[in-house]
Amino acid sequence: MWSPTPKGRLVIVSNRLPVSIKDLGQGRYETKPSCGGLITGLRGVVNKDNEFLWFGWPGMEIPKDNVPPLKKTLMEERNAIPVLLDQNTSDLYYNGFSNSTLWPLLHYQLDKASFDDNSMHAYRKANKAFADTIMCELKDGDHVWVHDYHLMLLPLMLRQRAEKLKININIGWFLHTPFPDCDFLNVLPMRNELLGGILGADVVGFQTDQARNNFLFACSQSLRWFATGTGVLCGDREVSAQTFPIGIEPSEFHCRLRKSSVQSTVRRLRVDFRGTKVILGVDRLDCIKGLPQKLHAFDKLLDQYPELVGHAVLLQVVIPSRDDLKAHQDLKWEIQQLVGMINGKHGKVNYVPVQFLYKPIDPDELTALYTAADVCFVSSIRDGMNLVCLEYVACQAHHGTEALQSSRKDKAPGSLVLSSFAGAANHLDGALFVNPWDHERCADVLAHALSMDAAEASARMEKLGLQVEQQTSSLWGSNFIEALEKFGKSRSAKDRR
Numbered sequence: 001m002w003s004p005t006p007k008g009r010l011v012i013v014s015n016r017l018p019v020s021i022k023d024l025g026q027g028r029y030e031t032k033p034s035c036g037g038l039i040t041g042l043r044g045v046v047n048k049d050n051e052f053l054w055f056g057w058p059g060m061e062i063p064k065d066n067v068p069p070l071k072k073t074l075m076e077e078r079n080a081i082p083v084l085l086d087q088n089t090s091d092l093y094y095n096g097f098s099n100s101t102l103w104p105l106l107h108y109q110l111d112k113a114s115f116d117d118n119s120m121h122a123y124r125k126a127n128k129a130f131a132d133t134i135m136c137e138l139k140d141g142d143h144v145w146v147h148d149y150h151l152m153l154l155p156l157m158l159r160q161r162a163e164k165l166k167i168n169i170n171i172g173w174f175l176h177t178p179f180p181d182c183d184f185l186n187v188l189p190m191r192n193e194l195l196g197g198i199l200g201a202d203v204v205g206f207q208t209d210q211a212r213n214n215f216l217f218a219c220s221q222s223l224r225w226f227a228t229g230t231g232v233l234c235g236d237r238e239v240s241a242q243t244f245p246i247g248i249e250p251s252e253f254h255c256r257l258r259k260s261s262v263q264s265t266v267r268r269l270r271v272d273f274r275g276t277k278v279i280l281g282v283d284r285l286d287c288i289k290g291l292p293q294k295l296h297a298f299d300k301l302l303d304q305y306p307e308l309v310g311h312a313v314l315l316q317v318v319i320p321s322r323d324d325l326k327a328h329q330d331l332k333w334e335i336q337q338l339v340g341m342i343n344g345k346h347g348k349v350n351y352v353p354v355q356f357l358y359k360p361i362d363p364d365e366l367t368a369l370y371t372a373a374d375v376c377f378v379s380s381i382r383d384g385m386n387l388v389c390l391e392y393v394a395c396q397a398h399h400g401t402e403a404l405q406s407s408r409k410d411k412a413p414g415s416l417v418l419s420s421f422a423g424a425a426n427h428l429d430g431a432l433f434v435n436p437w438d439h440e441r442c443a444d445v446l447a448h449a450l451s452m453d454a455a456e457a458s459a460r461m462e463k464l465g466l467q468v469e470q471q472t473s474s475l476w477g478s479n480f481i482e483a484l485e486k487f488g489k490s491r492s493a494k495d496r497r
């Protein structure tokens, strides 16, 4: 496990701060820790014993007079420093270039990507605001870990500023999304600037080997840099490119499963759905999650296996996300149409085939749903990793408390139906893999998952459980930081020579 050197602090940089901020008026703010893959992943390395700082956008424009009290609250309570952006810049940078250009492109959705110069300028301006804010605080020996597609230009900006000020820092950059192959990236007018920006880092990390290899190929094809087996040679400097698959902390789910309130929710769900198989879907509202594909597959399941009508439901939770985006508003509309179509077609007075919830879900309730569901269906058409499938496995593979065991004596563990386009498909041997575009085959696989015998289900879940236990988010965090630190040590050794 990584532990900080006496000299080097860990500096995390992400678009969003790991806290949600509530304006209480009169310059007062309330901060609450937020959850999510990145925050969970860094919990193991970012704690009170380690010296760390976290930079990010507070998610809103802060009036000038309120900046000092907000900064004070964030620093005292969370070791966090806000990067301030005006409303217009943040809108064009976040909703515009980050989420309407880069996000679809990185997920191979060329038809959904839009380009315009204003949002490109705002992206540069926002990355520069991050660089300027961070540089005011950096010290010699700091390890700076930059996250995700919002901040591709930042590593180079930091390197140039640090060189000018003669500060020695190690810079890492990690991409949480896929990295597409060149045919997709080539349509991006500023791709060379972005690749050059990333290569300002010393260590760059990806979720899968495929993403890493695509990145290496893009650097050699577009920038003409030489890709070695381990990274990219940029003049006299080698940037290390590695795969660091993110995970979850299964123990957090196991702790929740021990709560009596969670156990009673599981029992209540089992009673509510007695005689009915539950296929669970939990997704952020996003075009990459394959929600229409999932609904079409479920429709086909009921068409192809009429004996399941009245005995199988799709319980689909959709968590609102980036709701200023027109693409997301359109997607919500499309989902609602499909839910209505399926329920109208296959429903009965006492049977609603698709139960659709559009709201954030509390972690205890989510844990209970994962535990009670017979199947979890992840239908992403592209996904960096997808943590939902790991969370489902954590709940199903856990032998749980005696109280839960006894209420499921007759029940085999659930099954995971997983799109092979999710990064997690590379790490989850034991799932049933599907192509979400192939609705007929998805229906067959769902039918198999629903009727799987206990021996097969247990063998698969046991295998899955071991993998989820091994690939934890704290291991991900410490592996990356270790790589960064190792880089720093080898550089110091070279400098001494």
Ligand code: G6P
Residues within 6 Å of the ligand: 015, 016, 036, 037, 148, 176, 177, 321, 322, 384
């Ligand atoms: C997902 C993606 C991350 C991304 C995050 C941003 O979790 O996998 O790559 O950084 O969304 O979410 P936000 O709500 O800030 O747009």
